Amino acid sequence: MSEQHYHASTYKAQNSIGYLIKRGQSMMMDVLEALFAERGFSFIHYVILTWVRDGIAVNPKDICIQYRHDSGALTRVIDQLEERGLLERVRCGSDRRKVELQLTEEGRMTVETLIPLVVDKLNLALADFSREEAAEFKRLLIKLNTRLAMTLDPKAPDEAKAPNFDPKAPDEAKAPNFDPKAPAEAKAPAQVDAHRRPAVGTDA
Numbered sequence: 001m002s003e004q005h006y007h008a009s010t011y012k013a014q015n016s017i018g019y020l021i022k023r024g025q026s027m028m029m030d031v032l033e034a035l036f037a038e039r040g041f042s043f044i045h046y047v048i049l050t051w052v053r054d055g056i057a058v059n060p061k062d063i064c065i066q067y068r069h070d071s072g073a074l075t076r077v078i079d080q081l082e083e084r085g086l087l088e089r090v091r092c093g094s095d096r097r098k099v100e101l102q103l104t105e106e107g108r109m110t111v112e113t114l115i116p117l118v119v120d121k122l123n124l125a126l127a128d129f130s131r132e133e134a135a136e137f138k139r140l141l142i143k144l145n146t147r148l149a150m151t152l153d154p155k156a157p158d159e160a161k162a163p164n165f166d167p168k169a170p171d172e173a174k175a176p177n178f179d180p181k182a183p184a185e186a187k188a189p190a191q192v193d194a195h196r197r198p199a200v201g202t203d204a
Contacts, residue, residue, distance in 0.1 A: 036114070045077065047067060049107060049111045058102075081107070085106050090102050
């Protein structure tokens, strides 16, 4: 039997890994939304542009599935990016029925101007972590994602379960220390609503 890290008799929602991950993601989105809004973008605009850029998902269906986003709303966002000349729809060479997304040259340049802003905020959010702690934190998140992917689909290919991770790669971020013995209110201040937005996997 695997290690039991939670027990029903002592369970508190604020100590759940799901709550903590969701809360951190929501607060990170709050920080980034303000930055993007100043430049005429939203967080979902950034997600689509970077996912297409990095090959995380290159067609609307995959983006909807991975981002847990409504297909109709996503179509409107893609339309906006296409109208602004940042993105284009192209027919897949191997199957003309399928549509894939590609960045235009202007779209690629736009992403390159947004990424430094995101990296700066990630580094700020993780400023209390050492290089080794940041690498271990990312490794553990990938391990968690891999485990959850296997739970959802045991037949999924390994590359879909475990993104490439190089612990020696340069840090792009660093994160506040978490003390599991600290009072719950110290871990999760009540003033920030962590349930406003849908969960994302490698949004920022």
